[in-house]
Amino acid sequence: xxxxxxxxxxxxxxxxxxxxxxxxYAPIPCGSPACTxxxxxxxxxxxxxxxxxxxxxxxxxxxxxxxxxxxxxxNLSPTIAVKGFRIGCSHAVRGTFSxxxxxxLALGGGAGSLLAQTAETFGNAFSYCVPHPSSDGFLSLxxxxxxxxxxxxxxxxKNQHAPTFYxxxxxxxxxxxxxxxxxxxxxxxxxxxxxxxxxxQLPPSAYAAxxxxxxxxxxxxxxxxxxxxxxxxxxxxxxxxxVNVPKVSLVFAGCATLELEPASxxxxxxxxxxxxxxxxxxxxxxxxxQQQTYEVLYDVGSGSVGFRSGAC
Numbered sequence: 001x002x003x004x005x006x007x008x009x010x011x012x013x014x015x016x017x018x019x020x021x022x023x024x025y026a027p028i029p030c031g032s033p034a035c036t037x038x039x040x041x042x043x044x045x046x047x048x049x050x051x052x053x054x055x056x057x058x059x060x061x062x063x064x065x066x067x068x069x070x071x072x073x074x075n076l077s078p079t080i081a082v083k084g085f086r087i088g089c090s091h092a093v094r095g096t097f098s099x100x101x102x103x104x105l106a107l108g109g110g111a112g113s114l115l116a117q118t119a120e121t122f123g124n125a126f127s128y129c130v131p132h133p134s135s136d137g138f139l140s141l142x143x144x145x146x147x148x149x150x151x152x153x154x155x156x157x158k159n160q161h162a163p164t165f166y167x168x169x170x171x172x173x174x175x176x177x178x179x180x181x182x183x184x185x186x187x188x189x190x191x192x193x194x195x196x197x198x199x200x201q202l203p204p205s206a207y208a209a210x211x212x213x214x215x216x217x218x219x220x221x222x223x224x225x226x227x228x229x230x231x232x233x234x235x236x237x238x239x240x241x242x243v244n245v246p247k248v249s250l251v252f253a254g255c256a257t258l259e260l261e262p263a264s265x266x267x268x269x270x271x272x273x274x275x276x277x278x279x280x281x282x283x284x285x286x287x288x289x290q291q292q293t294y295e296v297l298y299d300v301g302s303g304s305v306g307f308r309s310g311a312c
Contacts, residue, residue: 003088004103063095108164124301129312151306189283201276217246231270
């Protein structure tokens with residue numbers, strides 16, 4: 001479910017959504033199919049004295065938004081309008097949101113996502129490219145026209161307990177050309193393709209193996225420095241004119257491979273990976289640092305995720 005601010009609960013540079021100036025705005029009633037489909041994951045329901053559908057969306061990282069579930073016309077271009085588009089109208093937030101954030105564009109697998117609500121217009125597919133800070137990226141609704149053969153694809157895994165997640169099967173990791181020795185069950189939980197996560201989270205045993213191999217390949221750069229935020233394998237690289245970062249690749253089912261650039265391997269002098277909560281075989285998350293410069297295609301209709309290198 002996506003949302004935008006109508007009350008300035010956190011500072012934002014873009015204009016606030018003004019429902020009073022919209023002739024097509026309408027609150028979604030309690031008990032309606034649209035309200036019910038939000039489900040318990042969005043704590044949908046009715047407050048005392050109101051028949052409008054309410055939501056609370058908890059991101060699990062101390063950030064929460066709450067408000068009214070509404071519909072309005074979404075204008076994507078001068079010629080494309082989505083009537084009755086459903087979105088959260090946020091009246092309260094908790095936690096820290098960037099002033100660059102006017103809301104959240106939901107592209108997950110749920111019925112209330114932008115993808116699902118525009119499927120008739122664009123088909124059940126979208127792609128994006130996360131750029132390096134000095135470059136421009138893009139978001140595209142619809143499948144790639146004439147570029148399908150340029151993508152290496154891996155199957156999507158359906159999980160009825162997490163229907164909004166795009167889950168793929170990570171099968172192996174290589175460091176400096178050598179495949180890490182890990183049993184197949186290490187990645188049994190699958191990995192979520194997550195543009196909202198910064199760094200990749202791996203099952204603890206997989207992260208331990210990656211950490212050991214990477215440290216062995218980085219012995220020329222001295223002892224470890226202090227951790228930076230949640231990254232615990234850091235180096236003081238300011239003493240070196242040139243740093244040769246060992247190559248790291250993520251190999252998915254179907255042999256689709258993300259061959260990572262140095263900027264997708266290290267962040268602020270640290271290995272840009274961390275261990276996920278949970279145990280051996282727990283679910284992982286592929287973060288946006290590792291997705292940099294790849295066009296990532298979510299072809300939900302065909303049940304696959306594709307990767308195209310050097311796209312931005």
